[in-house]
Amino acid sequence: MDKAAREALAARVLKLSTADQTEVAIYSSNSGLTRFTHNAVHQNVAESDTAIKIRAIVGRRTGVAATNMLDDAALKGAVERAIAMAHLAPEDPALAQLPAGGPTVAPPGAFDQTTASATPQKRAEMCDAIFRVAEKNDYWCAGFATTSESSVTIANSNGAMASFTGTDAGVNVKMNASDSSGFAECYVNDCSEIDAHSIGERAAEKTRTSASPQTVEPGEWTVILEPAAFGELFTYIGDHFSAQAYDEGSSFLSDGLDRKYFGENVTLYDDYAHPLAPGMPFDYEGQPTRRLTLVENGVAKNVVTDSYWAKKLQRENTGHALPAPNAYGPQALHLVVAGGTKSLDQLIAETPRGLLISRFWYIRTVDQKKAIVTGMTRDGTFLIRDGKLAGGVRNMRFNQSIIDCLNACELSREQARTGSYSYSIVVPSAKISGFTFSSGTDF
Amino acid sequence: MSYKDQAARALDTASKRGAGYADIRFEINRSERIEARNGVVATLSDSTSRGYGIRALADGAWGFAAGSDLSDAGIDRVAARAVDIAKAGAAIARKRIGQAPQRAYTDTFATPLLRDPHDVPLGDRVALLLAAEKALHVSPQISVGRAWMDLWTIDKFFYSTIGSAIEQRIRQTGSGMEALAVGGGDVQSRTFPGDIGLYQAGGWEIIERAHLESNAQRIAEEAVALLGAPQCPSGTFDIILGGSQVSLQIHESCGHPAELDRVMGWEANFSGVSFLEIEQLGKLKYGSDLVTIVIDNTLPEGLATVGYDDEGTKSVQSDIIRNGMLVGYEMSNDTARSIGRESNACVRAQSWEFVPMIRMCNLNLLPGNTPFENLFDDVKDGIYMESNRSWSIDDHRLNFQFGCEIAWEVKNGKRGRMLKNPTYAGVTPAFWNSCDAIGDQASWVAWGTPNCGKGEPMQTGRTAQCAAPARFRNVEVGVGYRG
Numbered sequence: 001m002d003k004a005a006r007e008a009l010a011a012r013v014l015k016l017s018t019a020d021q022t023e024v025a026i027y028s029s030n031s032g033l034t035r036f037t038h039n040a041v042h043q044n045v046a047e048s049d050t051a052i053k054i055r056a057i058v059g060r061r062t063g064v065a066a067t068n069m070l071d072d073a074a075l076k077g078a079v080e081r082a083i084a085m086a087h088l089a090p091e092d093p094a095l096a097q098l099p100a101g102g103p104t105v106a107p108p109g110a111f112d113q114t115t116a117s118a119t120p121q122k123r124a125e126m127c128d129a130i131f132r133v134a135e136k137n138d139y140w141c142a143g144f145a146t147t148s149e150s151s152v153t154i155a156n157s158n159g160a161m162a163s164f165t166g167t168d169a170g171v172n173v174k175m176n177a178s179d180s181s182g183f184a185e186c187y188v189n190d191c192s193e194i195d196a197h198s199i200g201e202r203a204a205e206k207t208r209t210s211a212s213p214q215t216v217e218p219g220e221w222t223v224i225l226e227p228a229a230f231g232e233l234f235t236y237i238g239d240h241f242s243a244q245a246y247d248e249g250s251s252f253l254s255d256g257l258d259r260k261y262f263g264e265n266v267t268l269y270d271d272y273a274h275p276l277a278p279g280m281p282f283d284y285e286g287q288p289t290r291r292l293t294l295v296e297n298g299v300a301k302n303v304v305t306d307s308y309w310a311k312k313l314q315r316e317n318t319g320h321a322l323p324a325p326n327a328y329g330p331q332a333l334h335l336v337v338a339g340g341t342k343s344l345d346q347l348i349a350e351t352p353r354g355l356l357i358s359r360f361w362y363i364r365t366v367d368q369k370k371a372i373v374t375g376m377t378r379d380g381t382f383l384i385r386d387g388k389l390a391g392g393v394r395n396m397r398f399n400q401s402i403i404d405c406l407n408a409c410e411l412s413r414e415q416a417r418t419g420s421y422s423y424s425i426v427v428p429s430a431k432i433s434g435f436t437f438s439s440g441t442d443f
Numbered sequence: 444m445s446y447k448d449q450a451a452r453a454l455d456t457a458s459k460r461g462a463g464y465a466d467i468r469f470e471i472n473r474s475e476r477i478e479a480r481n482g483v484v485a486t487l488s489d490s491t492s493r494g495y496g497i498r499a500l501a502d503g504a505w506g507f508a509a510g511s512d513l514s515d516a517g518i519d520r521v522a523a524r525a526v527d528i529a530k531a532g533a534a535i536a537r538k539r540i541g542q543a544p545q546r547a548y549t550d551t552f553a554t555p556l557l558r559d560p561h562d563v564p565l566g567d568r569v570a571l572l573l574a575a576e577k578a579l580h581v582s583p584q585i586s587v588g589r590a591w592m593d594l595w596t597i598d599k600f601f602y603s604t605i606g607s608a609i610e611q612r613i614r615q616t617g618s619g620m621e622a623l624a625v626g627g628g629d630v631q632s633r634t635f636p637g638d639i640g641l642y643q644a645g646g647w648e649i650i651e652r653a654h655l656e657s658n659a660q661r662i663a664e665e666a667v668a669l670l671g672a673p674q675c676p677s678g679t680f681d682i683i684l685g686g687s688q689v690s691l692q693i694h695e696s697c698g699h700p701a702e703l704d705r706v707m708g709w710e711a712n713f714s715g716v717s718f719l720e721i722e723q724l725g726k727l728k729y730g731s732d733l734v735t736i737v738i739d740n741t742l743p744e745g746l747a748t749v750g751y752d753d754e755g756t757k758s759v760q761s762d763i764i765r766n767g768m769l770v771g772y773e774m775s776n777d778t779a780r781s782i783g784r785e786s787n788a789c790v791r792a793q794s795w796e797f798v799p800m801i802r803m804c805n806l807n808l809l810p811g812n813t814p815f816e817n818l819f820d821d822v823k824d825g826i827y828m829e830s831n832r833s834w835s836i837d838d839h840r841l842n843f844q845f846g847c848e849i850a851w852e853v854k855n856g857k858r859g860r861m862l863k864n865p866t867y868a869g870v871t872p873a874f875w876n877s878c879d880a881i882g883d884q885a886s887w888v889a890w891g892t893p894n895c896g897k898g899e900p901m902q903t904g905r906t907a908q909c910a911a912p913a914r915f916r917n918v919e920v921g922v923g924y925r926g
Contacts, residue, residue, distance in 0.1 A: 033900055034532065037708045041532035042540050045507040045900070046524055047796040049494060066490035068511050078491075085487045088566050090573065092483040120506075120531035128535040135537075142711035144899050172899075174712040183712075249586045249625030325486035327478050327589070361715070364835045366846055366866065366923040369630040374844050374923060376837045378715075397835075397842055397868075399923050438922050439868065441842050 001028045001050045001151065003163045009052070009070070010155035016079045019056035019086060021098050023156040025284060025323060026052050030116070031148030034123040038140045039131045044120060055324045056082035057098070061089040064325045096311035101160025102288045104281040107273035111149075112190035115167035118147035126196035130173055133200030139207055141200065143173035147191050152280060160286030166279060171196055174379055175203040179443075180213060180392055182206025183359045183379035185228060187417050187424060189278060206358060206380035210392025216383060218396055218437035222354035224347055224384070224429060229357045229377075231418035231425040233402050234335050236365055236373050241270075241294050241302075242320075243309035244329025252371055252403060257300045262406035265340060268295040270304060270320070270332040276417040277424040279334055282319060284326075289319035294332065298407075306330040339428040340411030347412055347431045349387040354431075356382040356389060371402040376441075396437040408433045449518055450602035453497055456522035458604060461530065462499035464543035465522070466603035468753060469495045470795035475560075477568055478591040479576040484569060486591070494795040497522050501529035503539025509796040544754055544776045544786075547606035552750025554614040555743055556646030560594045563647050568592065571650070572618075578659035579622045582667045586625040590655055591640070592618035593893070597794075599753075607755040615746055615905060616649040617642030617893060620659060624666035631669035631863060633662040633848055637687030638831040642891030642905070643744040665849055668861055675850050675865035677921030681822045682867055683914045685829035686882065688847055689808065690890035690908040696871040697729075697736050698803040698908060699897075700840035701763050702789075703772040703779065705801075713899055715838025718871065719769055721782055727769040730875030735809045736764040738773060739909075740788055745805035746891030746907040747791070753799035756788040763806065767876070775801050793902040800898050805889075807909035811881030818880050818914045825853035826920055828865045833923070836871075844868040846923055866923030874915060882911030 001009070010024040028050040035043040051068040052075070063085025065078040126145040134141040151165040169191035175182045184202035186194050225233075237252075245251035252261065270292045272279045282288050285307055293301050305313065306321030309330055320330040348356065358380030366372040376397050383390040412429040419425050446469045457465035471493045478486035494511035499522070506529025510521040560568075572590040579588035597613040619640020624631045634640075641653040684692065699705065700717040708716060719727065730736075740758035742748055751757055754776050763771045772778075773789035778801065780786075791802040819827070833846035850865035851858045869877075887909060895904040 031900070032528070034528075035899055037711055039537045040540055041504060041536060042709055043507070043798055043800070043898075044505060044528045044532040045509075045798045046528055047509040047900075049492075049509075049511045049796060051492065053490075062484075062487065064486075064488040066488065066492075068492045068494065081489050085489065085565065088569055089484045089487050090482075090569070094483075120528040121534075124531045124535050131535065131537065140708070142708060144712070146900075172712055176708075176711065248623070250623065250630050254625075325476075325478075325488050327480055327485040361838050362835045364833045366833045367864065368632075369628065372923070374833065374835045376835070376842065378838050395837065397837070397844060399844075438844075439842060441837055441839070443839060 003165065006151065006153035007161060007163060010153050013052065013054060013075055013079060014155060014157055016076055017056060019058050019083050021057040021157050023055040023098055023324065024052065026050065026153040028151040029148065032120060032123060033144055033146040034120065034127055035144040036127050037142040039134050041127060053323065054079050054082045056086045058083065058086040060091040060093060060095040061086045062095065063089060094308065094312045096307040098156040098158045099160060099285050099287040099307050099317060100158045101162055101286040104162055104288045106164055106281055107278035109189050109275065110166045110278040112167045115147050115169050115191040116149035118191055123147060126171055126194060129196040130200035133197060133204050134175060137204045139175045139177050139204060141173055141175050145171050154284060154286035156286060162282040162286040164280045169194055171199050173199055173203040175207040177207050177211060180207050180210040181379045182210060187419060209389065210380055210382060213392035213394045215440060216393045218439055220434050220436055222351055222431065222433045223435040224351065224354060224356045224431045226358050226429050227416035227418045227427045228359045230430045231427040232360045232363055233405065234425050234427065236363055237371050237402050238332055238335055241304055241332050242329040243303045243305045243313055243315065246303045247313060250368055252369060253300050253303065259300055260298045261300050261403060262295060262298040263409060264297045265411060266295060266298050266406050267338040269293055269336040270334050271336045272334045274334065274336050274426050276415065276426045277334060283321040284323040285321040287317055287319040287321065292318055304330045304332045336426040337428060339413040339415045341413055342410065344412045344414060344429045347410060347429065348384055351384045351387055351431065354384040355393065356384055366399060372399060373402060374399045394443060395441045397439045398435065398437050400436050405432045446600040447608065449513065452515060453518045453522045454602065454604050456519050457497060457499045457526050460523050460526035461501050462526050464500040464604050465497060466601065466755065467495055467497045468795060469600040471598040472794050473596045475594040477572055478589060479572040480589050481587060492794065496792065496795050497525040499525040499529045500541045500543055501526055502533035503541050504529045504533035504536050505541045506532065507798040540777060542777050542780050544605065547603065548751060548755060548757060549608045550750065552611040554612065554644045556614050558647040560616055560647045575620055575655035575659050578656055579620065579663040581660055581663040584624045584626040584667050584670065585622050585663055587623035590620040592650060601755050603755055609751045609755060611750050613749055614646055615642065615644055616646055617891060618650050618653045618655060620655050622663035622666040624670050626670045629670050631666050633666040634830055635662045637890055639892065642746050642893045643889050644746055644748045645744055669849060669863045672861045672863040674924060675826065675862040675921055679917050680920045681825035681914065681916050682918045682920065683818050683825065683827040684912060686886060686888050686910050686912050687890050688828060688831050689910040689913050691831045691834060693736060693806060693808050693908040693910060694803065694892055694906065695834055695836045696840060696843055697763065698806045698906065701772050702801045703774045706772060707778060714897055718839045718841050723769055725768065725770060728767050728876065729764050729769045729872055730767040731878045732766045733811055733881055734764055734767050734875050734878055737762050737807055737809065738787055738789065738804060739807055740804045742805050742889065744889040745909065746893065746905050747804035752788040752790040753792045754786065754790045756786045758788045761787040773801055773803060791904055793904065797902050802904040803895060803906040805907040805909065810884045810887040810911045812883050813880045815882050815886040815912055818882060818912055819853055819856050819858060821856065822853045823855055826865060827851045827853050827858060841871050843871065844922060864924055866921060868919045868922045877915045877917060878913055879916055880914040882913060887911040
């Protein structure tokens with residue numbers, strides 16, 4: 001559904017409502033994903049849908065109804081259901097007015113027509129290029145190629161009307177040999193920027209150079225995390241920058257802002273307009289999103305808010321609301337870690353003994369307040385000896401405080417977008433001392 | 444036009460476009476969620492989503508397309524898209540993976556329920572949660588109280604080119620609560636029942652079974668007490684796990700590795716592979732003789748219970764681990780036939796817009812004969828842990844580390860002082876072979892997991908792992924805080 005149709009639909013639904021305040025959110029998507037294993041496609045899917053969500057506010061009471069049935073009767077029914085639920089909810093004294101919105105501009109590169117109209121044949125071409133790399137090396141590969149277009153319109157009875165359409169494309173590859181594997185990925189907004197052959201080659205190179213892995217002892221190591229690994233750590237502290245977690249005491253920032261939590265070389269932003277990951281310039285309440293410095297030179301500067309938490313904490317609304325209803329509070333969805341001064345190669349060359357890690361797996365929080373997490377290495381872990389890669393090592397489990405990591409790291413100047421089709425983080429590689437491994441594996 | 448007529452049109456279009464087999468699954472999914480949080484209703488929502496997914500098999504490759512446009516043109520477009528996608532995959536295929544199902548069914552199924560949750564006035568449902576949530580605030584140190592419930596109704600209409608016509612109404616219900624205590628630079632959480640809540644197939648009776656309000660004060664007091672409790676020690680101990688934690692242990696260390704698609708490398712790039720390789724079938728001593736784990740998708744209260752899976756295969760019971768020995772897998776039609784077996788109906792899609800894939804369903808550790816209180820007997824120096832807080836396992840499903848919300852030391856068969864931040868770690872077969880007692884039928888609960896992630900695009904599955912508390916000897920404890 002295009003922008004004009006979405007905005008017309010939103011206006012029509014707003015008129016149906018008799019609530020004191022009404023918000024209409026329309027989500028439209030068209031996506032495809034081709035998944036492969038053993039050099040053959042085994043899941044090949046596409047989906048398209050348009051759904052509408054209505055938030056009705058009566059006094060200080062809220063109800064939400066959603067439907068993807070867009071005929072008049074279904075829309076009227078959804079509006080009435082939202083209002084009826086609002087009448088049954090108790091009053092929330094902290095409830096804020098819906099924001100009036102404001103002008104927004106989509107960042108350059110957020111939408112690409114070729115990606116929006118990509119065919120399964122286009123995705124098959126990308127997969128085939130990867131299959132050929134696997135066959136040349138006598139490996140088998142597993143992964144996916146995906147393209148998607150997604151649109152959002154948020155409108156409310158206080159005057160907000162914001163629309164955005166973005167595209168995403170991604171390739172993810174694991175190359176497999178008898179005793180080693182290697183991983184590579186690429187996420188962009190324009191699928192023509194994906195060089196599937198090169199991504200396959202990068203994964204194959206990791207597989208080749210990590211063959212015949214050796215066992216190293218767990219304990220404290222200097223590690224160099226490539227972006228896919230370093231970025232995953234940030235998915236486990238992103239929620240600490242929510243005004244809700246900050247206020248309720250579950251964030252490590254709850255001790256206060258304007259305090260130093262990380263090393264001076266660590267600066268963290270939330271930036272929807274970063275050129276590597278351009279995204280939606282407003283939040284799910286239609287409020288323009290601020291490009292926000294969260295941590296500057298190790299000092300915490302801001303938490304993100306939405307209308308509710310801005311009012312409750314008497315802070316500015318930074319435009320980081322999630323879709324209603326939302327029990328998780330506002331969230332920073334476009335994290336960017338500023339790069340350092342050295343190249344990844346330099347970081348490796350300056351390491352007498354350490355580990356280079358391509359990717360983590362199954363990270364989970366062990367201790368929320370201390371931001372201790374556990375997880376595994378996978379798909380390309382290498383010994384560094386005297387500044388050079390010295391072969392693959394078997395995978396290990398770590399238990400580590402992310403806060404401690406960010407007090408003992410050097411960052412590469414190159415940044416990369418990592419994550420997947422559903423979220424993105426822009427990070428450099430990071431060299432971290434005193435990273436703690438607790439056990440190993442036989443593979 | 445009826446779903447049957449629309450299905451006929453879709454399957455005809457797919458066949459004419461070149462599909463050798465096709466099926467269509469219409470779904471109407473209704474989700475109601477209420478969440479009370481710190482005295483207010485943070486979530487009060489009612490969502491309905493209607494659409495259909497079409498699978499087409501062309502030249503040995505599968506294509507799947509989904510849409511919500513129920514017009515003739517919309518149905519034709521989505522059916523043609525499914526075949527086009529299948530052919531795009533077939534054009535680069537090095538081997539043929541897809542095989543058409545062979546058995547057709549015409550049937551109906553409805554989840555048995557004692558009371559329809561929608562017959563309970565919405566105001567009463569809200570009031571129940573507000574009362575439970577209020578009871579959590581036993582101290583100023585309770586920073587967050589939450590109580591929630593989910594009501595799910597799924598209507599499915601499945602038709603295939605081999606003649607299946609299956610209508611199902613599936614009802615799933617769940618509720619839970621959490622108390623978060625903050626103080627002294629620490630944060631501690633207690634949840635009930637289990638760490639997710641009690642989620643089962645059925646109706647309002649499941650909400651009543653959870654007894655939220657009568658347990659609220661106790662779990663909130665435990666959360667506050669944990670702030671000042673001593674740290675769980677590190678070392679090798681005998682441990683007793685509460686039922687919901689055993690359920691999680693089954694989920695992660697048996698349920699996922701026994702998915703045959705995973706064994707065959709279909710999940711290799713994301714959720715990983717499996718140590719339960721096909722060559723190990725009938726040979727691997729996975730656990731002690733006490734350990735028998737079965738699929739039972741007919742169990743009335745099992746969260747994953749359906750009449751037929753999303754490939755149109757009738758629900759059955761089958762063994763995965765029998766007296767400690769690996770004897771089976773969770774299977775789809777394609778994967779089962781590739782090892783000479785028949786599907787055991789473990790295929791699910793999150794909803795109409797997702798492709799069906801192997802999911803865990805109801806995977807149950809059969810109860811033992813030890814009453815819960817006797818699990819503590821013969822434990823000289825051990826730890827009793829309850830309710831999951833952290834879970835991580837490697838991509839072969841061998842090396843795991845789990846943490847629980849709360850623990851108590853066990854000395855000479857008696858439960859002693861409370862301990863905080865308990866974690867334990869191990870390697871899957873060694874751990875299950877160390878199991879020397881399983882709770883009896885009286886302590887066996889159909890624990891549901893409504894949020895299992897798998898696949899790309901990621902799908903959320905609703906699984907169950909029915910379990911009782913169990914005892915394990917000589918387990919590594921405390922590693923999460925030892926470094």
